[in-house]
Amino acid sequence: MKRSAPITALFLDIGGVLLTDGWDHHARKRAARNFKLELAEMEDRHHLTFDTYEEGKLTLQEYLGRMVFYEERPFTPAQFRKFMFAQSKPYPQMIELVRKLKAKFGLKIAVVSNEGRELNAYRIRKFKLDGFVDSFVSSSFVHVRKPDADIFRLALDIAQVPARQVLYIENTPMFVQVAEGLGIRSILHTDYRSTCAKLASLGLQNDVGDTHETR
Numbered sequence: 001m002k003r004s005a006p007i008t009a010l011f012l013d014i015g016g017v018l019l020t021d022g023w024d025h026h027a028r029k030r031a032a033r034n035f036k037l038e039l040a041e042m043e044d045r046h047h048l049t050f051d052t053y054e055e056g057k058l059t060l061q062e063y064l065g066r067m068v069f070y071e072e073r074p075f076t077p078a079q080f081r082k083f084m085f086a087q088s089k090p091y092p093q094m095i096e097l098v099r100k101l102k103a104k105f106g107l108k109i110a111v112v113s114n115e116g117r118e119l120n121a122y123r124i125r126k127f128k129l130d131g132f133v134d135s136f137v138s139s140s141f142v143h144v145r146k147p148d149a150d151i152f153r154l155a156l157d158i159a160q161v162p163a164r165q166v167l168y169i170e171n172t173p174m175f176v177q178v179a180e181g182l183g184i185r186s187i188l189h190t191d192y193r194s195t196c197a198k199l200a201s202l203g204l205q206n207d208v209g210d211t212h213e214t215r
Helices: 025-035 039-054 060-067 077-086 092-105 117-126 150-159 173-181 192-201
Strands: 009-012 108-113 135-138 166-170 185-188
Touching: 009 092, 009 150, 025 039, 025 077, 039 060, 060 077, 060 117, 077 117, 092 192, 108 150, 117 135, 135 150, 150 166, 166 173, 173 185, 185 192
Parallel strands: 009 108, 009 166, 108 135, 166 185
Antiparallel strands: none
């Protein structure tokens, strides 16, 4: 791999990088507590069907029907869906960082993420991600999910950038390894400051002021 190749595109995960995870174990635990559901049973049903939802083969209504509304509940699907969407929070520093890097270096920005269609659409709209992201290679759109390497190949085809000119920012070690296996330089994101330092070492100097935000 040509380490000296200029970086012309950033590939980004959403959950854990730009925003909090959309629907992780902690969010489901809060939902179980809020709606007085049996967490273990909900988790079992979630794990049996969530991958199918993220691959775009189920609607959110169908997913929730399998996980929660397979029996009568004292609350509505709309109430549960509202709670589910409300779990998403932004990492403002990371969003601003990507915006500034795009403007400064003329980078193409592509999201490569595992997210269900309705939740993904809400997060894109709510946090105005389409204001700086050029393409969304979301699992529910392309029907392939990480760690399948094909989702990265699709992203490369869509972005029309060679792998050696791409930098990928991701918070899951396995997904970083898959991307690197395709020749995509990657940053394992743990916090804002360390990611800024790694970006600078690759020639993408950040002009955003330093603060204490942790992600």
